[in-house]
Amino acid sequence: MRVYNFSAGPAVLPEEVLKEAADEMLDYRGTGMSVMEMSHRSKAFDDIIKEAEKDIRELMNIPDNYKVLFLQGGASQFFAEVPMNLMKNKKAAYIITGQWAKKAWQEAQIYAGDGAVAVASSADKTFSYIPDCSDLPIPEDADYVYICENNTIYGTKYKTLPNTKGHILVSDVSSCFLSEPVDVTKYGVIYGGVQKNVGPAGVVIAIIREDLITDDVLPGTPTLLKWKTQADNDSLYNTPPCYGIYICGKVFKWIKKMGGLEAMKAHNEKKAKILYDYLDESKLFKGTVRKEDRSLMNVPFVTGNEVLDAKFVKEAKAAGFENLKGHRTVGGMRASIYNAMPIEGVEKLVEFMKKFEAEFEAENS
């Protein structure tokens, strides 16, 4: 029996994608082999990766002057790739909205030292909001401005992109990838690990404006971490994570069938509203994020009592709601409600929360 899986990532995938993958495991469409067993230079895999690229281009309306790369190493490795590939002046502006933005900033310091500047932060309130980014002190010679657009741990999301004052915007969208329409032209680089909204861990998708892909990288950049290597070889310089790319491709097809990113946004807003509306009216549970900065994907909430939080997580698990424990830095609970989380999952969770609240009130009145 399948559970409702609220994991922050790796996370729930569409059931029909998994069913198809299981059906094709021993014989992918008459090839007589699994996609795992297939040469990455074969016609069958070439069709898979090309079709995946075509579909994500269509879904995100990616202009022709952007490359789509399928990479490895997770966002954490990409933290190094950003300065390695983009730093010319060894100067960059980072907006610190959580642990991942901070780690990216720290990685940039390996290459730029103090040239990697934190121009804003919401650390003062446990990253529970997105700072005002309308007029930041971005160094004039900054090579780029860096954000983590949706903060998985803290449950915040940029509703307006920062004013970069003409600088290139680099955005880590790992936990909001394909959750709503995006204007790609506003970014220099959009990238994310796929293991939240798009596929299995082990694939990073990067969408990079072509003029930013050059041979002018920092000395000591490994060949494989140079975006030009990957772009010149259509992500096939070496063996890519083929099976992961294949699953991503299936998820792209599923999103298209669901109606594309506009429909996905409506679906995600509907789900999030059910949960946030309840959190706003509940006397027991409350959200931890400033309302205007709330993520559609990750919803942290607390009772204010650690023992009670633990009781809730335990009872929820027993009732088939998995992975509701919050990140240790925020405590409490977190429901990650990515694209593939069905609306019934959220409805039933809220139903369960109401029951828990009613029982708590009965016991304590």
Place this chain on the structure above:
Amino acid sequence: MRVYNFSAGPAVLPEEVLKEAADEMLDYRGTGMSVMEMSHRSKAFDDIIKEAEKDIRELMNIPDNYKVLFLQGGASQFFAEVPMNLMKNKKAAYIITGQWAKKAWQEAQIYAGDGAVAVASSADKTFSYIPDCSDLPIPEDADYVYICENNTIYGTKYKTLPNTKGHILVSDVSSCFLSEPVDVTKYGVIYGGVQKNVGPAGVVIAIIREDLITDDVLPGTPTLLKWKTQADNDSLYNTPPCYGIYICGKVFKWIKKMGGLEAMKAHNEKKAKILYDYLDESKLFKGTVRKEDRSLMNVPFVTGNEVLDAKFVKEAKAAGFENLKGHRTVGGMRASIYNAMPIEGVEKLVEFMKKFEAEFEAENS
């Protein structure tokens, strides 16, 4: 219907491993989710990765003073990790037995320039042999000696390890991983991409002597490419390629069930003998590698006539023998007969080759 898949990599996997993976795709052992959907911090995944490590330690008899790391990026990324982590004197000796050793050497030149020395090469005869490595001009202050132990493209394998004159040996075993017993203590670093003998593309397994894992890395080494980061976090510094590790774990179990590496070696020798014996007696087909250096895993052969080679590959494909075309640098054919290739696959291939030869003789006599 499954074909006989002679792909050089990604390559054939044991059918029972794929069946199990398909069966567990929607619900891994009662967890209610796929391994793809599982947090890498969950108990279920922790069991998977710990069990995988335990099994490979047992199979390879890995001493306690070696770490086992599950990494990403393929061997090509590891080419950079070797100098980044091991170079103290910026001096290293590379033995060039093919394209992959050469690429590793070129990558080391990014960091050491002329300090990365090619101390031997078999380029003079299209890498069809392993050079004599008993007394090589290894610089006294070399940080390590590097080899590619089995050469996928050219079909050669070291039968004796080089005399490193007391230096650390680093070996890329991508295409002979777990194909026979190994004395781990003779190496400083053994590593390989798993996509030939062990699992799906996207996982690198590295077995590294503990004293070689330090904070003393080259400046500019990305956090994730520093082995100490990965070792200190048991390969869970960031989200690892979970699904790939899970499949590797199943392959380890399969090898154990088959009798371990001694049995695997016997199985591989038996398969290779069938093919090599035929190549040695055939008037039409011949092997391209010096006999004493022949690989058990990759068997290149030619007719000496390109048109005939192409005809053979085409007819073999039609008869259910896939991916027999040789690498473009060698031409002709190549049969990769990794662990998971059943003996019937090789028997039937040789039967088919005999038939092809008889028909050719009949037509040309």
